[in-house]
Amino acid sequence: MHFDSAPLGEMDHRGQRYPPLVDSIYGSALKDSDVQVVQRARVWAEEFVALKAESWETERRFAKDGFESAGQNQLTGLLVPASDGGEDISVLGLAHVLEEIAAVDFAIAFALVCHNNLAGAVGRKAKGRLREKFLPGLVQGSSLGAFLLTEPEVGSDAAAITVSATNDGNEWILNGEKAWVTNGTDADVLSVYAQTDSALGHRGIATFLIDADNSGVIKTPGYQLLGGHGLGANSIRFDNCRVSEESLFIPVGEGFRAAMEGIDLARVLVGAMCCGMLRTGLQTASDYVRKRFAFGGRLADLQGVRFKLADVSTDLEASRLLTYRAALTLQEGRNAAVEAAHAKKFASRVTESGLASCMQVMGANGAKRDHSLPRHLAASRLTHYVDGATEIQDVVISRSLLD
């Protein structure tokens, strides 16, 4: 392991310095190799990310040092087969990894999700020179990946994208603008969804894998947000950006399906990240109310306080059940669209409300930035938009109910 902070202390592979590693009901379904990655992620989050996360937020910058450190700790090729240098982690394992990292900071966790999903897709689908060019750097974490689907005028209705790709001999020319590019401020490799023929609708969409330093790629500075600055979201414009024929990663007609292919996994992972943040909220508030006194007794002995935290605990348990059930469904190769939608919707909602409850029982000290709850509360708002807004989860759920 590599940290530029404190060295690790002694521990066994399940990390007995820390609370029991895998306390979700499906934890026992993890392979040994998964447990080791989850443990590595937990130690890394608690010993590296915890020291840096607040500065990423206050300095409003991409967590570049976090990404580099993640690479050194083999957390950048999680979905890539071992034969290509990756960890080949299971879905359940990945969900646990993300819960552990987001328990400390959502922004770096989400940055790593976007990067790892792209590395996994390149590992599964890229061929020939494209694969040789991009896969090793993505796996090692020497290059940072980003997924460019959303546009300034197009979000939920992703089939309506307008960034254009025009064929010109043995090159393609990209024009238009992408928005909300996680990792975008510092990305090295861009996976760009573009329309090759607007008359074809979603059947005209293709995906290009390109260098971010190509001429004609123009990055805006990172967005000013209510939180989550560590994930480096920005806009990226393409101004007559010429790319070679071999940059065509997913052929015309298959780009839209490819974009949607990983969406259930992405939603499960948002659920897991919410579980991590809410878990931290509950721990922080519980520790606080045990130590704080009012009216001659501990806050922890006031029934109003106890019941508030009991409600948060119930919501956390329910989020875990929904999230890890959806993860297991995916892992078993079954359709998990509805399970993933339930998990993401529920976990986002109760994480936002639960973190507010945790901060409320801490009184005004709940609002101070000397603990992580304000950072998590802001991030919990962002979880309502990423990987399909909350209302889009309702579209999926109601369709399964009523159509």
Ligand SMILES: Cc1cc2nc3c(=O)[nH]c(=O)nc-3n(C[C@H](O)[C@H](O)[C@H](O)COP(=O)(O)OP(=O)(O)OC[C@H]3O[C@@H](n4cnc5c(N)ncnc54)[C@H](O)[C@@H]3O)c2cc1C
């Ligand atoms: C922190 C962050 C990181 C992101 N990272 C990426 C990234 O890396 N790559 C990327 O491509 N995108 C990314 N996104 C964009 C994200 O995927 C979009 O925000 C999301 O798809 C919703 O699109 P929109 O924000 O444009 O909302 P819109 O589509 O404009 O929707 C506005 C509102 O209308 C509702 N609505 C829309 N359609 C329906 C419907 N059919 N029924 C009911 N209600 C509806 C929505 O739920 C929402 O409440 C990111 C977003 C955030 C906040």
